[in-house]
Every structure is written in C-alpha cells, then in structure tokens.
Amino acid sequence: MAQVSEIRRPNSTALPARPALLNGRSLWLLLLLLAIAWSLGQASVFGREIVNPGGWPLLLRFLHSSVRPDLSQEFLMLTFNAALITLGYAVCGVALSTLLGLLGGVLMSEVWWKALRTSRREKEDHHAPWLMARSVFAIPRAIHEVIWGLFFVNILGLTPLTAILAIAIPFGAITAKVFSEILDETPRRPMEALLHGGASPAKAMLYGLFPLAFPNVLSYTFYRLECSIRSSTILGLIGAGGLGYELLLSLQSLRYEQMWTLLYALFALNGATDYWSGLLRRRLGAVGRIELHMTHVARQPQHAPRQDIVVRASLTAAIALLVFSLWYVRPNPGQLLAPHTIERLVVVAGNSFPPDFMEQGSVLLRLSLQTLAMSILAMTFAGVTGVVLSFLAARNFLAPGGILLPADALWGWRLFSGGMLLLTRAMLLIARSIPPPIWALVLLFVLFPGLLPGALALGVYTMGILGRLMAEAVENLDERPLRALKAQGAPGPHVFLYAALPSTLPDYVAYILYRWEVTIRETVVVGLVGAGGLGRLLTEQLSNFDYRGVTATLICYLALTILVDLLSATVRRLLR
Amino acid sequence: MEDVQSLHGASADATPFADAPPVFELINVSHCFGDLIALRNINLRIGPGERVALVGPSGAGKSTLLNLLNGSLRPSAGVVRALGFDLAQLSPRALRQVQRQIGVVYQQFHLVDNLRVIHNVNAGALGRWSFLKAAWSLIWPQEVERAAQALAQVGILEKLYARTDQLSGGQQQRVALARVLVQDPVAILADEPISNLDPERGREIMDLLFRLSEKMRKTLVVSLHTIEYAYTHCHRIIGLREGGVLFDAPPAEVTPDMVRTLYRIAKE
Amino acid sequence: MSIFNRHCVALQILIIVFALLSSGCAPIPRPTGAESAVRPFTIGAIPDQDPEKLQRLYGKLADYLSAELGVPVVYKPVTDYTASVTAFSIGDLDMVWFGGLTGVQARLQTPGAEAIVQRDIDANFHSVFIANVASGLTPFEDISGLTQLKGHTFTFGSESSTSGRLMPQYFLSLAGVKLEDFKGELGFSGSHDATIKLVEAGAYEAGALNEQVWNSRVASGEVDTEKVIVLWRTPAYYDYHWVIRKDVEERFGEGFIGRVRDAFLKLDANVPEHKEILDLFGAERFIPTESANYAQIEAVAREIGKIK
Structure with missing residues (x-):
C-alpha cells in the first residue's frame, strides 16, 4: 500500500497506477460469492420448487391466531410459570458461568501469571500454564449448549441441574476468555503497587485490579444474561421445560392460540432483559457488547458505578433475582457427586469411545x-x-x-x-x-x-x-x-x-x-x-x-x- | 455596529465587492441552543471573491455562524441569504442545490477514514452524480482525471489511491481541500482548518487555501482561533465575541487594542 | 486513589453475589430427593400425541393407580422419545408407556425391566401410508404398491416411533423402496399429528403414521379428507405397552409389579370412571403382554440400525 512519505511533487503529472481490481480483499469477496453460490447449490435451490403454495392456509391460520392468543386464566398461569422456569435457568446458568468465568478468566489472563512471577521474583516467562489454561477452556466453548444439554440428560436426567449446567459450562468458557481479556486490558499500576508492597498475587489482584475491571465485568455479565435467556429457551426444546418446551408442544399439537400466548411472553421476557442490559451498559460507560469479543476493551466508564442509581438498583435486583431463581427451580448440586451419576458417567463414556x-x-x-x-x-x-x-x-x-x-x-x-x-x-x-x-x-x-x-x-x-x-x-x-x-x-x-x-x-x-x-x-x-x-x-x-x-x-x-x-x-x- | 459599506479597496487584487450582489447576507440574525444564546442580532454582507476571517475566542459563535451560512443550521431569528436565496424558505431539494455551491473545510477534516483518498475527493462531486454513478465509482473510480488534478493542486497526487487513515493530519486536510476543489463551489467556508495541525503544516494549509480561493475567485470565509493569518491573507476581519460582532474591518484598520478587547477574559 | 476506594464498594457487592451464590449451591431440600421417605411411583409416556391430551390422560390414570395401589403416583411429562428411554433407564421414571421400538430400547438398557400390559388394540396394530391427493398417488392393496412412492417426497413421524417410522420403513424395505429413492430430504415430522398436517399442506407428498391416531383425527373431523387419502394399511404388529422397572419392588414391596398389572386389567368399560380412562387411551380394555412379543420389532430395529 501507500508508503507514508512526506515527499510532495506538486508538478508531477504522472497519475499513480490504479490499483488492480483483483487484490487481497476483492479475492476474498470473490471467494465469498463462490461460497454463497456453492451453498445455494448444496441447498439445491436451483431447478427446484422452493415455496410450497399448499402451506399458505396453514401459515395464515398461524398468523391469524396472533390476534387471539389463549388468555384463559389457566393457560396464563402455565405461561407465567414457564417464563419463570426459563428465566430461572438463565439466571442460575449465568451466575454459575460468571463464577467459572472469573476463575478461568484469572487463570487465562496474562496479568495473573505475571503477578505470580513478580511476587516470586522470577525472571523468565512461563507460557506453559497460561497456554494450558487457554486450551482447556477452548473445547467447552466449541460445543453448543444443546449438546451439553443432551449429554447431561444422559447423566443426570431431566433435572433443573441439567439445564443450568448446559448453560453454565459453555458460557463459563466464553466468559472466562472475555474476562481474561478484560483483566489484561485493565490498567495494572494499582495492582503492581500492591505487589511491590509485598501483597500476595491473589490479594493484589483482588484489591488492585478487580475493582478497576468491575464495570466491564458487570456489563458483560448482563450481556450474557440476554444470551442466556435465548439459550434457556432453546434448551426447553430438548425437554428442559419452560417456554421453549411449551412452545414446541403447542406447535406440535397445532394449538396456535396457545403458541402465541407463549410467544408474547417470550418477547416480553427478551425485550425486558435486553432493555435492562442495554440501559446498564450505557450507564457503565457504553461498552459495545461485541467489542468485548474483539479483544480490545472499551474505555473506562464515565461515572463510578457506585454512584449510579441504575447500577446499584440493578445489582440489588440481580441478587434478588438469583435468590428467587434458585428457590424457584431448586437445582440439587448434590446430584453431581451422587454415586449414581458417576456410574452413569462411566457407562456413557464407555459407550462413547472409540468414535x-x-x-x-x-x-x-x-x-x-x-x-x-x-x-x-x-x-x-x-x-x-x-x-x-x-x-x-x-x-x-x-x-x-x-x-x-x-x-x-x-x-x-x-x-x-x-x-x-x-x-x-x-x-x-x-x-x-x-x-x-x-x-x-x-x-x-x-x-x-x-x-x-x-x-x-x-x-x-x-x-x-x-x-x-x-x-x-x-x-x-x-x-x-x-x-x-x-x-x-x-x-x-x-x-x-x-x-x-x-x-x-x-x-x-x-x-x-x-x-x-x-x-x-x-x-x-x-x-x-x-x-x-x-x-x-x-x-x-x-x-x-x-x-x-x-x-x-x-x-x-x-x-x-x-x-x-x-x-x-x-x-x-x-x-x- | 459596523456596516458592510466600510469595505475597503486598499488591497491590489481586491474587486469592488460592494457593487456585486452579496454571496452571503445576514439580516438581524440571532441563534440560540436552548437557553444559550450563540449569536445575537448579526448583520453581515459578504461579496463575491471576498476573503473574510472570523476571529474570536472559543465559544464566540464562529462555528454557529458558518453553519448558518451553508444552511446546516436555521437561525432562531432573522434571515440568512446565500447566493440570493433565503435558506429558511427553500425546500430540502432547493437547499441542496444551494449547498452544492458552498464548500466546507473542517477542523477535524471530516473524511471517511477507511475509504481511499480518491473516494473522499470524489465525494465532492456527489451533488452532481447520479446514485448509480456514485455506487459504481466505489468499485471502479470515475472522473479520476479531475480528482487527480485536484490532488495535484494540493500537492499530494501520489496519495490518489492511498487509504485516507494512513495519511498524516496535514495530508488529510489537503484531501479535504481537494474534495472542495472537485465540488467547485462559489464559496468556501473553513471552520478552524488548522487548529488540529502543527504550526508548519498549518501555515502550508492556510497558504494553499488562500492561493486556491484567490486563483479561482472564490469567496472564502474562514474562522480562525488566532488572528495572525487574518492580517496577511484576508480582505476583511470580523471579530466575534459572545455572539456579537465586535468589529468588522480591513486588516489595516484592526488595531492591537481591538484584538486585546476581543480576547480579554470576560468581566467579573 | 479515589477511584480505587469508590470501586471497593462495588467489589464488596460482587463478593456478596458470590457468597449468596455459593450458599445457594448448598443442598436445598428437594421433595423428590433420595433422602425423602418414599419417592412416589413415577410414570411417564412417549410424547406421541397432543401433549395436553397426554397430561389429562395420565393425570387421571395416576389418580386411579394411586387409589388402587395405595402409593403416591405422579406423572412426569417428557418431550421426546429418546429422553423417555433415558429417563426410564436411569430411574427417573419407574414405568413408562412405550411404543414398540422405544420399549425394546428401554429394556435393553435397563436390566430386569419387563413389558407387562397393553391395550387390546396393541397386539394387532397397524400403520397407514397417507398422501396428498395433488401428488397423484392412488390407494393400493398389495405391499408392492409402495414402489409408487419412489420419486415423491416423504415424511415419517418421530425417529423412534414404531408406527410412524420403524414399521413403515420395514415395509418399505420389504417392497424394495430405499430411503434414498424419495425425492429430496426425507422428513421426520416429530409426531403423528404433524405428519398429517404436513402432508395436508403439501410440504410432503406422502407420509406414514399410527392408524389409531389417523382414525381418531378423521372421526373428529380434524383432517381434510378431500386433500389427504389413505394409500395403504400395513399388516399387524405389536406396538404400545407399559414397561416397568424391576427395582420398584424394592421400594413398594414384593409383588408390586403384579399389582400394577392387575390394576390395569381391572379397568372395565362398564364402570364410568374406568371408561373415561379407557376412552382416553382409545381402548376397550387392557390385556397382559410380555417382552417376548417384541422379538419381531427388535429384529426389524436391528436390521434398520435403530438398535446396535
């Protein structure tokens, strides 16, 4: 590309050569177009009927039902309970994934291993444990919640814990990655001051780094809640219960009026969560959500979160919501260590290998x-x-x-x-x-x-x-x-x-x-x-x-x- | 209040501005942003080919005045005429026609960073181009000769196909100037065009701006943070303070005392 | 360090969140936990029909069984066939209303489990092949007529359905029709009702389903018989049945399985409360059955690859 020089030739009349139409970028574009054409071919879109005119009456009936959802008290109660279950799984899943994320985020962050080194007065870099932590968390991230769900159904059965773990494990791995990036991008001076003052790495991080990273961590946690509601709904489809489950049932039994009641509940739940999370994000300094995924973490917030009424109210509400969710869905963590579970895990593992x-x-x-x-x-x-x-x-x-x-x-x-x-x-x-x-x-x-x-x-x-x-x-x-x-x-x-x-x-x-x-x-x-x-x-x-x-x-x-x-x-x- | 009739004919290349119909005319113009009064009761006439400097401290209303001149803002009271049209009375379409004749250079350049230089320069021609031509030009640049000529005039022809964000600040302001050249307006408005540049780069840009407007006989209204270039390059200096015109005079008549009053810290 | 101090409160809040979270993770008393005195006798069913109907049906049945057996009985709904097999094999469900195939799969995964009773119609069960009239397909008498289906789009019901997938696929293979012979992607509608609707809409030209469901939907006028016709009725085979875990006798005493069987056999169409349950099941009465009746289903399933 252009060389950055200050040489100016006002009298030069020679036009710079027009860049070739076929360059690195346009080549990728071409490749993209080819990929799309190939994909259309795979979907056998060409030379085949796509739209089925016979289905319009059914679709119309479905759409028509949107204006007359089932508002009977009995069904509204069912919808309300289903929405609470979906919300409960989502909240518990996010809480657990945040816990995992904080733990993993620390282990995956460069700053932690550096702090450890500083406090031990070691000279050379240890990349091994850091890289190991990164690869350990890469696999759960690559597997979709639903697959985790299907796995846990086989181990734990259809219990609330299945849904919560199915959300918490992949989410925890993603959260860990993002948290580690947040920690690495947070100014380190306060932490280093504490380290040099003789504080242990854990304490130095807790008092010198976490407080500064907190707004970004909080902002991302609330973003995850949005995602979690959607995942929790999808998990419902494989039997975890809640709105997804009821939706699938009403669709399969062709009860569109009931389906619309559930859909409206779903819109309300998602809309409220998105609004809440968006509001909080703006208050915390408008961290673009996706920016967090893109390795450069946004600037520090304008106001200290403590002073903002919205942030304080949100934190209180989140804690209340978590307590309520735990009470409502009643996961039984004891199940994880039950001999029955381990027995089952051994059986499933034995049946699963070799592929x-x-x-x-x-x-x-x-x-x-x-x-x-x-x-x-x-x-x-x-x-x-x-x-x-x-x-x-x-x-x-x-x-x-x-x-x-x-x-x-x-x-x-x-x-x-x-x-x-x-x-x-x-x-x-x-x-x-x-x-x-x-x-x-x-x-x-x-x-x-x-x-x-x-x-x-x-x-x-x-x-x-x-x-x-x-x-x-x-x-x-x-x-x-x-x-x-x-x-x-x-x-x-x-x-x-x-x-x-x-x-x-x-x-x-x-x-x-x-x-x-x-x-x-x-x-x-x-x-x-x-x-x-x-x-x-x-x-x-x-x-x-x-x-x-x-x-x-x-x-x-x-x-x-x-x-x-x-x-x-x-x-x-x-x-x- | 100084009157436009006080325009001088001292400068050798000066045209008899007072006789020609004005390019810009403000009659009793005031503008408020909410409770804040940015401009109060301004009367001004700026003739064709005239070079006018707007000077004054930050917050004096220079940017607001420039935004009124090209119709980006509507005055809260009074009439703003550009090229003889009352801007407030124009339909959006007619307003665009007038705006095509007014080029603007900004303090922050206001270029699209991740486009090639040629597209930013060609953006000056958008008022004339059809949508299809504009779209096609992004893929296969159109009217390259004209853009190249403009870039040659501002001295960075070699950057024709460079990406704009890879240029230095001075070069980016040159691109912005080239964009105005391609637009080929009757008048150029420049809003603190050099505040973001180092002194040397600033001087180059000012020289260029004045040379170009002189050569092409374009009206130039430039707002400046400091007064020095106004003395050397303009026909007329307008001192703005707290939303009002403090003085409006040819450089020769602007005394150090007037300048001191202009920049004095507000009373109290 | 003012920023530092300001953030400390925020940090404390964070710590409280986790403190609460970890306390929340401590075992919470659970009504169905192993520590509670007697876990109720838990029944389930494969979700082959309208779930609301299932809920009504099994609610009534649970009440009846509870009264007959003198133990608490609860019905736990399950969303898919596979999940019902898994839930049974890991002991979440004690007794399940399975289809032919799922029953075999469940017994294979659950040592000691056995088939005990079924409806009168289940010993002599049929599937029907249906088609949208616009497809041009016409009814036939002989199994060889299935070759007509080649080159048409086709849907089964659920992957694990006996009457909606396993036996239809078996008869198709007997007639020499391979799954690749259908036009486009083979469908799995998920349930018998969905199969009817999709064929009626023309999304698939033809499909196969449980004859009992078909007859009941036709009788209640839910099918547009102007648009959908029956092509062929399959020969008879064994289908739905109750399968029970052996370990229920440890919880509810020796002979419990026998008492459950008797409770079903006692259902009498002349008793109004009984008739209600029988009607919901679409049966005249229940009859005893045994695991051996499903040897044919198992063989077919192995042939098709549904059982490894």
Missing part, C-alpha cells in the same frame, strides 16, 4: 459440507438483512432528529419514520426471541423441506441479534463525515453510500464473521427438528443410542467449528 467413523464415513463428510453451506446461507441472509434493518433501527438515522431525515420534514413523514423505527426494533426483537427450531418449523409450512428452511431459520434468528448489534454500532458512529457531505448538498442516498456505509462496514463484517462462529455451532439446533446437516444425523444417532457414532459426529462439529474460527480470524485480521 465410530466407519459406519457413516462418507455420510459424515457430506453432512459436514451441508452444515457449512447452511451456516453460510444463514449468515448471508442475516448479514444483508441485518445491515438494512440496523440503519432503520438506529435512533440517529432516519428517525426523527436523525442525520438523514430533513430537519423540516412534514409531520406525516416524521410519524412514518418514527413508526419505522419502532417497527424494525420490534421485528428484530421478535426475530431473536423465537428460537431457530421454532422458526424452522414455521418456515416448513411454506417452504419445501431441505437445507433452506434450516438456513433461513438460523438466518432470521441471527438477523435479530446482528441487527441490534449493528444498530448500536450505527448509533456510536462518527457522524461528522456524514454531516460534511450533507452540508455540501449531497442527497441522502449518496451520503449513505459514501459516508455511512464505509464507516460502518468494517464493523459489520467483523460482527458477521464473529456471529458466523456462533452460527456454525447453532446449526445443530435446527438439525434437531430435521432441517438437515449434521444435526439431523446427531438426532438419529441419539435416538439409536449409538453413542460412538455421536462421538464421531461431534468430532466433525468440532472440526467445522475450528475451521470457521480460523477463517473468521484470518479475514478479520485482514480487515483491521
């Missing part, structure tokens, strides 16, 4: 490719729609008072654009509140079965998450270049093209890639309802109690996850 690749060899390969294709299609859909909706859902764009809305717009137009803002936000909330398997089952009304409904289901769900993340990115956008172009008389669409899009696109691409890593894990979830890919095979193997086959399939998942993580990291580095 059996032989029986399904070529099938595994084909399904792995299908799974990859499904994730690519899902992300393409989520990425494109997410970009569009994020601008509509951002407060500072087309909404009243936004950059692209003329200051003297007529009230009708203002009303319309304000309505659009609410509508898109509601759409995004609905999209991410409904678990992907439910989306898949609804889509199956009108789409012919295959990879496509599964990919779309994941796509719609991910769109809801991405759209919100991106709207936050748009709201944090540097508006000055936009205002500059607007001030020179450029029309709105042009301003969008030359300022809004290019300044947000790198963030978008990074978000999409990060989300792709999540989505490849989530393909298993739609596979459970028969949407194809490895998830489909996994369901079959589980129903056959073919644990060695299950192990083989899980290894394929692991390999795919690693592949996608690597690809995503490579492209993200290229874009930085």
Whole structure:
C-alpha cells in the first residue's frame, strides 16, 4: 500500500497506477460469492420448487391466531410459570458461568501469571500454564449448549441441574476468555503497587485490579444474561421445560392460540432483559457488547458505578433475582457427586469411545459440507438483512432528529419514520426471541423441506441479534463525515453510500464473521427438528443410542467449528 | 455596529465587492441552543471573491455562524441569504442545490477514514452524480482525471489511491481541500482548518487555501482561533465575541487594542 | 486513589453475589430427593400425541393407580422419545408407556425391566401410508404398491416411533423402496399429528403414521379428507405397552409389579370412571403382554440400525 512519505511533487503529472481490481480483499469477496453460490447449490435451490403454495392456509391460520392468543386464566398461569422456569435457568446458568468465568478468566489472563512471577521474583516467562489454561477452556466453548444439554440428560436426567449446567459450562468458557481479556486490558499500576508492597498475587489482584475491571465485568455479565435467556429457551426444546418446551408442544399439537400466548411472553421476557442490559451498559460507560469479543476493551466508564442509581438498583435486583431463581427451580448440586451419576458417567463414556467413523464415513463428510453451506446461507441472509434493518433501527438515522431525515420534514413523514423505527426494533426483537427450531418449523409450512428452511431459520434468528448489534454500532458512529457531505448538498442516498456505509462496514463484517462462529455451532439446533446437516444425523444417532457414532459426529462439529474460527480470524485480521 | 459599506479597496487584487450582489447576507440574525444564546442580532454582507476571517475566542459563535451560512443550521431569528436565496424558505431539494455551491473545510477534516483518498475527493462531486454513478465509482473510480488534478493542486497526487487513515493530519486536510476543489463551489467556508495541525503544516494549509480561493475567485470565509493569518491573507476581519460582532474591518484598520478587547477574559 | 476506594464498594457487592451464590449451591431440600421417605411411583409416556391430551390422560390414570395401589403416583411429562428411554433407564421414571421400538430400547438398557400390559388394540396394530391427493398417488392393496412412492417426497413421524417410522420403513424395505429413492430430504415430522398436517399442506407428498391416531383425527373431523387419502394399511404388529422397572419392588414391596398389572386389567368399560380412562387411551380394555412379543420389532430395529 501507500508508503507514508512526506515527499510532495506538486508538478508531477504522472497519475499513480490504479490499483488492480483483483487484490487481497476483492479475492476474498470473490471467494465469498463462490461460497454463497456453492451453498445455494448444496441447498439445491436451483431447478427446484422452493415455496410450497399448499402451506399458505396453514401459515395464515398461524398468523391469524396472533390476534387471539389463549388468555384463559389457566393457560396464563402455565405461561407465567414457564417464563419463570426459563428465566430461572438463565439466571442460575449465568451466575454459575460468571463464577467459572472469573476463575478461568484469572487463570487465562496474562496479568495473573505475571503477578505470580513478580511476587516470586522470577525472571523468565512461563507460557506453559497460561497456554494450558487457554486450551482447556477452548473445547467447552466449541460445543453448543444443546449438546451439553443432551449429554447431561444422559447423566443426570431431566433435572433443573441439567439445564443450568448446559448453560453454565459453555458460557463459563466464553466468559472466562472475555474476562481474561478484560483483566489484561485493565490498567495494572494499582495492582503492581500492591505487589511491590509485598501483597500476595491473589490479594493484589483482588484489591488492585478487580475493582478497576468491575464495570466491564458487570456489563458483560448482563450481556450474557440476554444470551442466556435465548439459550434457556432453546434448551426447553430438548425437554428442559419452560417456554421453549411449551412452545414446541403447542406447535406440535397445532394449538396456535396457545403458541402465541407463549410467544408474547417470550418477547416480553427478551425485550425486558435486553432493555435492562442495554440501559446498564450505557450507564457503565457504553461498552459495545461485541467489542468485548474483539479483544480490545472499551474505555473506562464515565461515572463510578457506585454512584449510579441504575447500577446499584440493578445489582440489588440481580441478587434478588438469583435468590428467587434458585428457590424457584431448586437445582440439587448434590446430584453431581451422587454415586449414581458417576456410574452413569462411566457407562456413557464407555459407550462413547472409540468414535465410530466407519459406519457413516462418507455420510459424515457430506453432512459436514451441508452444515457449512447452511451456516453460510444463514449468515448471508442475516448479514444483508441485518445491515438494512440496523440503519432503520438506529435512533440517529432516519428517525426523527436523525442525520438523514430533513430537519423540516412534514409531520406525516416524521410519524412514518418514527413508526419505522419502532417497527424494525420490534421485528428484530421478535426475530431473536423465537428460537431457530421454532422458526424452522414455521418456515416448513411454506417452504419445501431441505437445507433452506434450516438456513433461513438460523438466518432470521441471527438477523435479530446482528441487527441490534449493528444498530448500536450505527448509533456510536462518527457522524461528522456524514454531516460534511450533507452540508455540501449531497442527497441522502449518496451520503449513505459514501459516508455511512464505509464507516460502518468494517464493523459489520467483523460482527458477521464473529456471529458466523456462533452460527456454525447453532446449526445443530435446527438439525434437531430435521432441517438437515449434521444435526439431523446427531438426532438419529441419539435416538439409536449409538453413542460412538455421536462421538464421531461431534468430532466433525468440532472440526467445522475450528475451521470457521480460523477463517473468521484470518479475514478479520485482514480487515483491521 | 459596523456596516458592510466600510469595505475597503486598499488591497491590489481586491474587486469592488460592494457593487456585486452579496454571496452571503445576514439580516438581524440571532441563534440560540436552548437557553444559550450563540449569536445575537448579526448583520453581515459578504461579496463575491471576498476573503473574510472570523476571529474570536472559543465559544464566540464562529462555528454557529458558518453553519448558518451553508444552511446546516436555521437561525432562531432573522434571515440568512446565500447566493440570493433565503435558506429558511427553500425546500430540502432547493437547499441542496444551494449547498452544492458552498464548500466546507473542517477542523477535524471530516473524511471517511477507511475509504481511499480518491473516494473522499470524489465525494465532492456527489451533488452532481447520479446514485448509480456514485455506487459504481466505489468499485471502479470515475472522473479520476479531475480528482487527480485536484490532488495535484494540493500537492499530494501520489496519495490518489492511498487509504485516507494512513495519511498524516496535514495530508488529510489537503484531501479535504481537494474534495472542495472537485465540488467547485462559489464559496468556501473553513471552520478552524488548522487548529488540529502543527504550526508548519498549518501555515502550508492556510497558504494553499488562500492561493486556491484567490486563483479561482472564490469567496472564502474562514474562522480562525488566532488572528495572525487574518492580517496577511484576508480582505476583511470580523471579530466575534459572545455572539456579537465586535468589529468588522480591513486588516489595516484592526488595531492591537481591538484584538486585546476581543480576547480579554470576560468581566467579573 | 479515589477511584480505587469508590470501586471497593462495588467489589464488596460482587463478593456478596458470590457468597449468596455459593450458599445457594448448598443442598436445598428437594421433595423428590433420595433422602425423602418414599419417592412416589413415577410414570411417564412417549410424547406421541397432543401433549395436553397426554397430561389429562395420565393425570387421571395416576389418580386411579394411586387409589388402587395405595402409593403416591405422579406423572412426569417428557418431550421426546429418546429422553423417555433415558429417563426410564436411569430411574427417573419407574414405568413408562412405550411404543414398540422405544420399549425394546428401554429394556435393553435397563436390566430386569419387563413389558407387562397393553391395550387390546396393541397386539394387532397397524400403520397407514397417507398422501396428498395433488401428488397423484392412488390407494393400493398389495405391499408392492409402495414402489409408487419412489420419486415423491416423504415424511415419517418421530425417529423412534414404531408406527410412524420403524414399521413403515420395514415395509418399505420389504417392497424394495430405499430411503434414498424419495425425492429430496426425507422428513421426520416429530409426531403423528404433524405428519398429517404436513402432508395436508403439501410440504410432503406422502407420509406414514399410527392408524389409531389417523382414525381418531378423521372421526373428529380434524383432517381434510378431500386433500389427504389413505394409500395403504400395513399388516399387524405389536406396538404400545407399559414397561416397568424391576427395582420398584424394592421400594413398594414384593409383588408390586403384579399389582400394577392387575390394576390395569381391572379397568372395565362398564364402570364410568374406568371408561373415561379407557376412552382416553382409545381402548376397550387392557390385556397382559410380555417382552417376548417384541422379538419381531427388535429384529426389524436391528436390521434398520435403530438398535446396535
């Protein structure tokens, strides 16, 4: 690229050579287009009917039921209890994962091992324990909550502990990674002062580092609660109870009125959690959620959290909620050490090894490719729609008072654009509140079965998450270049093209890639309802109690996850 | 209040501004942000080809005045005319037509960092381009010759295809100038264009700005934190203090006393 | 160090959170814990039908059994076939209403468990193949007619359903139809009701399900018979049955299994309360059965790979 030199040649008339159209970036773009085309081919979109006209009446009946949900007192009680169960699992899961995350975060952080070294007055670096801690936590992260859930069902049965552990273990591993990054990015001087004053590493960290890292830790913990509600709902689908469970039952028994009652409860639960977490995040210094995943941790908060009423109230409420949740779902941790459990673990482990690749060899390969294709299609859909909706859902764009809305717009137009803002936000909330398997089952009304409904289901769900993340990115956008172009008389669409899009696109691409890593894990979830890919095979193997086959399939998942993580990291580095 | 009629003809290259219809005209303009009064009762006429410096301490209302001149802001009271149009009366579309004739250079450059220089320069032409042409240009740059010419004029032709965020501050301000050149407006507004640059870079940019506006006979209104360049480069200096015009005079008539009053710490 | 001090309070709060959390993790008295006096006799069922109906059905049955046996009986709903097998084998459920295949799978995983009773209809059970009329498929008499299905889209019910998957797949293979012969991806609708709806909507051209469910849905007018027709009825096989764990006798005394069987056999269509339960089961009466009746199912399951 350009050499940074101060040499100026005002008289030089030689035009610099136009950069080749085919460069590193455009090559990746080309590769992406090819991958999308290949994925469409895998979903056999070409030369086949996609939309099933016969299903419209069923879909209409489903949609029509939305205006008359079942509001009988009996069913409302059931919905209320189900919502409390979903919430309870989520809260307990997050609490446990935060505990695991703090422990693991310390072990995975560079600063801890450095502190240890300082206090022992050792000279050379020890990378071994640090690297070991990092790799130990990498595996639980790669496995989806639902698979953990299926595993614990076999060990512990359908108990609350199963749902809580299924959330807490993968979440704990992710949280540990993020916490370690937060700790490493937190200013170290207070801790070092304590260390040099002779405090033990643990004490120095507790008093010198944790207090400074606390706002970011808290902010991330609340973000995890949002994710946890969604996971807890999905776990319900495999029998853990709560809203997901009731939803699946009402859908399978075609009771759409009841299904809508449950859906409204789900929207309310997700909406309230997202709002709470968003409010707290803003109060804690507007740490962009995803930034925490992207290794650079945001600036320190403006106000000390202690002084902020919202933060204090939130902490109190969170503790109360945790106590209530523990009381409500009553997990029995004693179960973990019961001889029965260990016996069962030995049996399952014995049945699971060695993995059996032989029986399904070529099938595994084909399904792995299908799974990859499904994730690519899902992300393409989520990425494109997410970009569009994020601008509509951002407060500072087309909404009243936004950059692209003329200051003297007529009230009708203002009303319309304000309505659009609410509508898109509601759409995004609905999209991410409904678990992907439910989306898949609804889509199956009108789409012919295959990879496509599964990919779309994941796509719609991910769109809801991405759209919100991106709207936050748009709201944090540097508006000055936009205002500059607007001030020179450029029309709105042009301003969008030359300022809004290019300044947000790198963030978008990074978000999409990060989300792709999540989505490849989530393909298993739609596979459970028969949407194809490895998830489909996994369901079959589980129903056959073919644990060695299950192990083989899980290894394929692991390999795919690693592949996608690597690809995503490579492209993200290229874009930085 | 000083009157526009006090415009001088002393400078050799000065045109008889008073005779031509004004490019900008403010009549009894006031502007408030909530309770804060940013400008009070301003009357000004700025003629074609005139180079005017707005000087005064921070918070005197310089940026607000510039934002009023190009229609980014609407006055709370009074009339702002640019190129003969009352900006408050224009439809959004007509306002854009007027704005196309007014280029702006900013303190913080206001470029899109992760676009190539050529696109930031071409952004000056957006008012003329169709959406499709604008979109296609992002993939295959259009009107490269014109952009190159503008960059050559500001002396960084070699950065044509560089990424903007890899340029130094001085170079980025040159890109912003090139963007204005491509826009080819009647008037240029510059809002503290050198406050973010070191003195040497600042001098280069000011020289460039004045040379270009002189050569192309463009009206220039530049707000400056300090007064020194105003003396050497402008036809007229307007001293703003606490939202009002303290003085409006050719450089020769601006005395050190007037300047001292302008920057004096507020009473009490 | 003012920032430091300010954050200390926040830290204390954090510590309280974890203190509470860890105290919360201490064993909480649990009504179903092993330490409580007698764990109720826990029954379950594979979720092959409308769950609400199952809830009503098994609620009534639990009350009846509780009265007959003199022990507390609870019904615990399960969401999928596999989970019901696992819950039974690890002892979460003492007695489960299984399908043919799940019953075999459960017994294989649970030493000593045995099949005890079933409905009169279960000894002589059938599946039906259905099709959407738009598919152009027509009813046939002989098993060889199944070859018609080649090149059409097709859905089973649940993976582990005997009448919705295992036996239909078995008869398909007898007719020489392989699963790859269907058009596109083979479906698993999840339940018999879902199969009907998906075929009615045309999402799949054809499907297979439990004949009893089909008949009852047709009788109640829930199926649009203008759109969906029966192609073929399979030969008879053994299906649903109650399977009970052996260790219940340790908890409830010697002979308990026999008493449970007798309680079922005692159900009489002439007694109004009994009739209600029998109607919900869609049966005239219950009859004794034994594990050996399911040898054929087991053989088919092994052939298809459902049992390793």
